Amino acid sequence: MTNYDEIDFSPLSALADGEVVTHSRVRDIRLPSGKVLALITLDNGRDHTRPNTLGPTTLTQLGETLDALSTRAAAGEIQAVAVTGKQYILAAGADLSDISRVGSKDNARLIAQLGHHVFGKLGTLGVPSFAFVNGLALGGGLEIALNSTYRTVDASAAAIALPEVFLGIIPGWGGAYLLPNLIGIENALEVVISNPLKQNRMLKPQQAFDYGIVDAIFPAANYLEDSLAWADRVLTGKTKVERKNEPGKIERLTKWPIAIKMARGMLESKIGTVPKSPYVALDLLDKAKSGTKAEGFAREDEALAELVAGDQFAASMYAFDLVQKRAKRPVGAPDKALAKKVTKVGIIGAGLMASQFALLFVRKLQVPVLITDLDQARVDKGIAYIHEEIGKLEAKGRLDGDAANRLRGLVTGTTDKSLYADCDFVIEAVFEEVGVKQQVFGEIEQIIAEDAILATNTSSLSVEEIGAKLAHPERLVGFHFFNPVAVMPLVEIVKTPQTSDAALSTAFVVAKSLGKNAVLTADAPGFVVNRLLAKVMGEAARAVYEGTPVAEVEKAFAPLGLPMGPFQLIDLVGWKVAAHVQDTMVRAFPDRFYANENFHALAELPEVVEKDKGGRVTGWTKAAEKVLKPAVGSTPAKADEILRRVQDGLAQEIKIMLDEGVVPEVEDIDLCLILGAGWPFIDGGASPYLDREGASERAFGDTFHHPVITGIGSN
Numbered sequence: 082m083t084n085y086d087e088i089d090f091s092p093l094s095a096l097a098d099g100e101v102v103t104h105s106r107v108r109d110i111r112l113p114s115g116k117v118l119a120l121i122t123l124d125n126g127r128d129h130t131r132p133n134t135l136g137p138t139t140l141t142q143l144g145e146t147l148d149a150l151s152t153r154a155a156a157g158e159i160q161a162v163a164v165t166g167k168q169y170i171l172a173a174g175a176d177l178s179d180i181s182r183v184g185s186k187d188n189a190r191l192i193a194q195l196g197h198h199v200f201g202k203l204g205t206l207g208v209p210s211f212a213f214v215n216g217l218a219l220g221g222g223l224e225i226a227l228n229s230t231y232r233t234v235d236a237s238a239a240a241i242a243l244p245e246v247f248l249g250i251i252p253g254w255g256g257a258y259l260l261p262n263l264i265g266i267e268n269a270l271e272v273v274i275s276n277p278l279k280q281n282r283m284l285k286p287q288q289a290f291d292y293g294i295v296d297a298i299f300p301a302a303n304y305l306e307d308s309l310a311w312a313d314r315v316l317t318g319k320t321k322v323e324r325k326n327e328p329g330k331i332e333r334l335t336k337w338p339i340a341i342k343m344a345r346g347m348l349e350s351k352i353g354t355v356p357k358s359p360y361v362a363l364d365l366l367d368k369a370k371s372g373t374k375a376e377g378f379a380r381e382d383e384a385l386a387e388l389v390a391g392d393q394f395a396a397s398m399y400a401f402d403l404v405q406k407r408a409k410r411p412v413g414a415p416d417k418a419l420a421k422k423v424t425k426v427g428i429i430g431a432g433l434m435a436s437q438f439a440l441l442f443v444r445k446l447q448v449p450v451l452i453t454d455l456d457q458a459r460v461d462k463g464i465a466y467i468h469e470e471i472g473k474l475e476a477k478g479r480l481d482g483d484a485a486n487r488l489r490g491l492v493t494g495t496t497d498k499s500l501y502a503d504c505d506f507v508i509e510a511v512f513e514e515v516g517v518k519q520q521v522f523g524e525i526e527q528i529i530a531e532d533a534i535l536a537t538n539t540s541s542l543s544v545e546e547i548g549a550k551l552a553h554p555e556r557l558v559g560f561h562f563f564n565p566v567a568v569m570p571l572v573e574i575v576k577t578p579q580t581s582d583a584a585l586s587t588a589f590v591v592a593k594s595l596g597k598n599a600v601l602t603a604d605a606p607g608f609v610v611n612r613l614l615a616k617v618m619g620e621a622a623r624a625v626y627e628g629t630p631v632a633e634v635e636k637a638f639a640p641l642g643l644p645m646g647p648f649q650l651i652d653l654v655g656w657k658v659a660a661h662v663q664d665t666m667v668r669a670f671p672d673r674f675y676a677n678e679n680f681h682a683l684a685e686l687p688e689v690v691e692k693d694k695g696g697r698v699t700g701w702t703k704a705a706e707k708v709l710k711p712a713v714g715s716t717p718a719k720a721d722e723i724l725r726r727v728q729d730g731l732a733q734e735i736k737i738m739l740d741e742g743v744v745p746e747v748e749d750i751d752l753c754l755i756l757g758a759g760w761p762f763i764d765g766g767a768s769p770y771l772d773r774e775g776a777s778e779r780a781f782g783d784t785f786h787h788p789v790i791t792g793i794g795s796n
Contacts, residue, residue, distance in 0.1 A: 083379050085198035093137040093191050096182050100136035101125050101462065104170065105146040108573075112313035116160040118211075119150050123501050124167040132173035133166055135221045137192070140199045147202040153206040161316055162206055164225055165213035165305070169239065169734040174220025175254075183389060183793055190386035196221060197378045200228040209316065213308045214295060218282075219244055225255040226295070227263065231315060231322060233308040234290060237301035240283035241294070246358045247277035249397035249763050253385030257365035258377025263324070264293045265331050265338045269366055272343065274359050276354065289565045296322050326444035337370045352555075356640040356763050357393055369388035391792040392773055395767030399790050403752045403766070404598075411589060412745045413576075413601035419586035422533060423594075425449045429521050431463030431494060434509035434538070440467050451504060454664035460494035467492050473557065494566060501528045508536040508560055513661055517559045518547045526551055534587045535563060536560035540658070541607045541615075541665040545577040555581040558588045562597075563757045571756035572597045577604045600753050605743045606669035607662065608749055611694025613648070613767065615666040616734050618659060618728040619675035621647035625709070627678055629717040631690065635698050637720035640729065641770075644759040648690055648698045656684035673734065682708045725776075732771045732780035747785045765790055 103125040110118050121143075124131045133139075146717055153159050166172060171529055175192070183189050203210040203225070212226035218241045226232045234241070243252040243260070252273060261269035270294070276282040284499060290298040299307035314320035324330075330339075348359050357782035361384050369377055422555055426442045428435050443450045452760040454460045469487055475485040493500075501507060511517050522535055529535075535557045537547050548557035559575020572592045576585055585601075592599035602608045607615055617638070624634045635646035643650070651659040660680035667676040683689050689705045690698045701709060718726075735750055744750055751766025764770035768792035771777050777784045 083194065083197075083375065083382065085194055085201065088191070088194055088198070090137075090141070090191055090195050090198075092188055093195060094710045095184070096188070096192075097136060097138040098182075100176060101127065101131065101134065102140050102142070103133040103135065103139040105143045105151070107146060112309060112316070112707055114317045116313065116316055117178065118161040118163055118309065118312060119153070119159045121146060121150075121162065121164045122167065122174055123164065125381050129167075129571070132170045133194070133216060133222070134173055134176035136176040137195065140195050144202060145196075145741075147199070147206065149280070151202065151206045151351060159208060161211060161312060162203075163211035163213055163308075163312060164203070164229065165215050165308075166217075166576070169216040170212050170222075171212075171216055171218040172222030172225065172239075173217055174222055174244075177630070185793060186386050186390040189258055189389035189793070190382055192349070192389070193253045193382040193385040194713065196224070197382065200224060200254055201378070202227040202677045203781055204230070211308070211312050213305065214238060214241065214286075214289075215304060215795070218242075220252065221229070221254050223294075224252060224256045224259075227259040227776070228255050231312070232295040233284045233297040233299060233304075233311060234295040235299050235301055235304040235305075235576050237287050238286045241289045242276065242281075242283040242288065243273050244277050244281050244283070245356060246274055246362050247281040247397075247762065248401060249356075249358045249393040250388045251358055251362045251365060251381065251384050253381045253450070255378060255381070257362060257381050258369045258374060260294070261366050261369045262331065266337045266370070266608060268292045269369075270340060270344050270363075273362050273366060274348070278359065293324055296324070302572050333370045342358035342369045346633075347695075350693070350697060352644070353449060353639045353642070355640055356761065357391065358763075359389060362623075375502055375703050381589060383717055389793075392470075392790075393763035395790050395792045397762040397767045399765040399769055400751070400755055400762040403748055404755060406754065407599040407752055410599075411574075411599050411601060413585040414589040414599070415582040417536060417585050417586055417590050420590040421505055421532060421583060421587045423448065423452065423505045423508075423587070423591060425504045427501045427525070428452045429507065429525065430454060430510040431460045432510065434562075434564070435568070436463045436470075438467045438510055438538075438562070438565075439463070440470050441566055441595055443467075443488050446591075447488075448491065450492050450639060451500055452496055453493075453496060453501075455496070457496055461554070462559070463494065464494045475532045498524060499528055501525055502530070504533060506534045506536065508538060508589065512539055513539065513542065513658070515542055515546055519550050522547065522557070523550055525634040526553070532556075532583070534558065534584050536588065538562055539739070541611050541662050543606070544575045544604045545579065547632075547773065548577065548579065551695075554579040556584050558584045559602075559604065560588055563610070569599050569757065570596075571753060572599045572752065573602050573608045573610065575602050575604050575608060598752075598756055600744065600749050600756075602749075602753075603741070603743045605738070605741060607666055609738070609744060609753040612666065613731060613734060613750075613754065614758055615662050617641075617727055617731050618647050619663060620723065620730055622663075622677055622680070623675045623726075624718050624723045626679070626712055626714060627716050627718055628714040629723070631701055633720065634723060637723040639729070640724055642761040642764050643694070644761070646698055649692070649696060650694075652690055652698070656689055660684045673730070677712065679709055679712050708781070728774055728776035729780050731767055734775040735768060735771070735785070736777075 107123045125133050146485045169434040210229040212229035212232045217239045243256045245252050330572035370398050428438050431452045439450050471485050497794050544559040550552040574588045588748035663676035667690040686704050691700045747768045754766045768785040772784040772789045
C-alpha cells in the first residue's frame with residue numbers, strides 16, 4: 082500500500098503560484114470538563130464571496146499544523162482537535178480551476194495523494210478529531226469532515242455535497258471510500274452520483290444529519306458553543322455517538338451489489354456510457370464494501386489521476402468557468418442604469434406557456450402580473466393553473482400561507498386589454514406566426530405607455546419582422562425562454578437593429594431578477610440553441626428518411642453525450658414546435674438544413690414514438706409507421722457516418738454563426754448550449770468537443786480554440 086510519508090510532493094510547489102492560501106489558524110479552548118481542544122480555523126483572509134479552497138500550499142500548511150498538534154497530543158497538552166472554517170464556509174474543495182497548470186498525470190496523482198496524506202492525519206492524531214461544519218462544505222471540504230472522528234453541522238450551512246462527478250472527476254480525498262462505509266451504499270450512491278447528475282444538487286444540513294453524514298446539528302445562533310459543549314460531552318463519555326450505519330451494521334453481501342447493479346442500469350439508461358466519471362465513481366463505491374481504508378485511498382489516487390488528466394475534466398472546467406463567470410457578466414449587456422423599473426408585467430395569452438411565465442414573474446419579481454386571452458374561459462383556465470401551482474409550492478413548504486395568498490392576489494386575468502395601460506414590461510406567448518404576433522403587439526402598443534418595453538418569446542422567427550409594423554420598434558426585444566420555464570436557466574435576449582439600449586438593458590435586468598442567465602444574440606433564424614438543435618434534429622430526420630431505424634439513429638448520436646437522443650428531445654419539445662423550427666431553418670438556409678413534410682404529418686398524431694422505461698426511444702408507433710412508410714428510403718446510413726455528418730454540420734454552422742456575429746464569441750454559443758440544451762459539461766458545450774473530434778478541421782480547416790481544450794494526458 083502507498084506510504085504517503087515517503088512521497089516527494091515538491092513537484093506540486095510549481096502549482097502554488099497565485100494560490101489564494103487558506104491558512105490553518107489554531108487556538109486552544111478549555112472545555113467545561115477542563116479538557117483542552119485545539120481548534121483549527123480555515124481562513125483565506127477574504128470575505129464569504131471568495132470561499133476557502135484547498136490548493137497545494139493550503140494542504141501542506143494544514144499537514145504541518147496537524148503534525149504539530151499530534152506532537153502536543155502525545156505530550157498530553159491537548160485532548161482533542163477540531164477543524165472549522167471562516168464565517169459561512171468550511172471549504173469549497175480543491176482549487177483545480179487552471180487544469181493546464183497540473184502539467185502531467187503524475188502531478189494529478191500527487192494532488193490526490195497529498196489530500197489523502199494530509200486528511201488522513203485527522204485519524205492518527207492520538208486524540209479524537211472533530212469537524213465543525215459551520216457552512217459551505219463541498220468536495221474536499223466535506224472530505225475533511227469525513228476523515229474526522231466526529232462531525233457536527235450548522236443548521237444554516239449553505240450546502241453540503243460531493244459534486245466531483247458533475248465536473249468529470251470523483252471524490253478523491255477519501256469520499257468514495259469513507260462515505261459508503263459511514264452511511265450505507267444507497268445513500269452514498271445518491272450523494273456521490275445521483276445528486277451531481279441532477280444539475281449538481283446539494284444537501285441541506287438536515288439531510289446531511291438524516292443520512293448520518295454528521296453526528297449532530299445545532300442552530301446558527303450558538304453553533305460553535307453548542308459544538309464545543311457537545312464535543313466535551315463526547316470526550317467525557319456523557320454523550321455516546323451512535324450511528325445506525327456503523328461498519329458492523331451495514332449489510333454488504335446482498336444489498337450492496339444489488340444497489341450497484343441497479344445504479345449501473347439506471348446510469349446506462351439515463352446518460353449512456355460516454356461520461357466516464359459516474360462509472361469510475363460507481364466502481365469505487367462498489368469496491369469500498371471490502372478491503373482496507375489504505376486500499377480504498379490508493380484506488381482513489383489512481384482514479385483521480387486518470388480523470389484529471391483526461392479530456393472530459395478539461396472540458397468540464399471550461400464549461401464550469403463559463404457558467405460561474407461568463408454567465409454572470411453577460412457580454413454586450415448595456416449599463417443596467419438604463420433599465421426601466423418594472424412595477425407591473427403584462428402577458429399576452431393565457432395558455433400553458435403564458436401561465437408558466439406568469440408564475441415565474443410573480444414569484445421572482447413580486448409585482449402585479451396581468452394575463453389576457455381571447456375569451457374568459459381561457460383566462461380562467463390560466464388563472465386556475467397558476468393558483469394550483471402556487472398551492473403546490475405551499476404544500477411543499479416552499480411558501481407560507483401569507484406569501485401564497487399574496488402571490489395569488491398579484492395575478493389577475495381578463496379579456497380587457499385596456500388594463501395593459503400601466504404595464505412596464507409586456508411579453509407575448511401567442512401562436513408562433515409572424516402575423517399573429519404583429520397583430521397583438523399592434524393592439525397593445527396603442528394602450529401602453531411610450532416607454533414600456535415589449536418582449537417576444539419567439540423561438541425562431543425574426544424579431545425585427547415581428548416589430549416591423551410598430552410605431553416604436555426600438556422598444557421591442559426578443560426574450561426567448563426554454564421549456565420548462567421554471568427549470569431551464571437560459572434566456573436568449575435578441576437584439577434587432579432598432580432595439581434601444583433601454584429596452585435591452587431592461588431585458589437583462591429582468592432576466593437576472595427572474596434568476597435566469599441571459600445571453601445576447603443577434604436577430605438571426607433560430608438564434609443560437611434552436612438553430613443548432615435544428616441541425617441535430619435535421620440530420621437525425623435525414624438518416625431516418627434514408628431508411629435507418631429510429632433506434633439506430635438515436636444510438637448514433639450517443640457519443641455527443643446529450644441528455645437525450647434527437648427524437649426523444651423532439652418528443653419532449655413537441656413535434657409541432659420541431660416541425661415549425663425545421664421549416665424556419667430550411668427557409669432561411671435551404672442548403673444547410675433538412676426538413677421533411679412528414680414532420681407535420683407526425684405532429685398530428687397523439688403519440689409518435691415508443692419508449693423504454695428509461696425514456697429512450699425504441700421505435701415508431703404503428704400510426705407513425707403508416708405516415709412514414711412512403712418516404713423512408715432503402716439506403717440506411719451507418720452510425721459513424723451519421724455522427725460525422727452531425728459533427729461536421731455543427732462545426733460548419735457554429736463557424737458561420739461566429740462569422741455572422743450572431744454572438745460575440747464561441748464561448749457564448751457553448752454557454753447557450755450548456756444552459757439551454759443541457760449540453761454536457763464533459764463536452765464543454767459543443768466547440769471543444771468538435772475541435773477534439775477533428776470536425777472543426779474538416780469543416781473549416783482550423784479549430785475554435787487555440788490551443789485545443791484537451792486533458793493533460795493528451796498533450
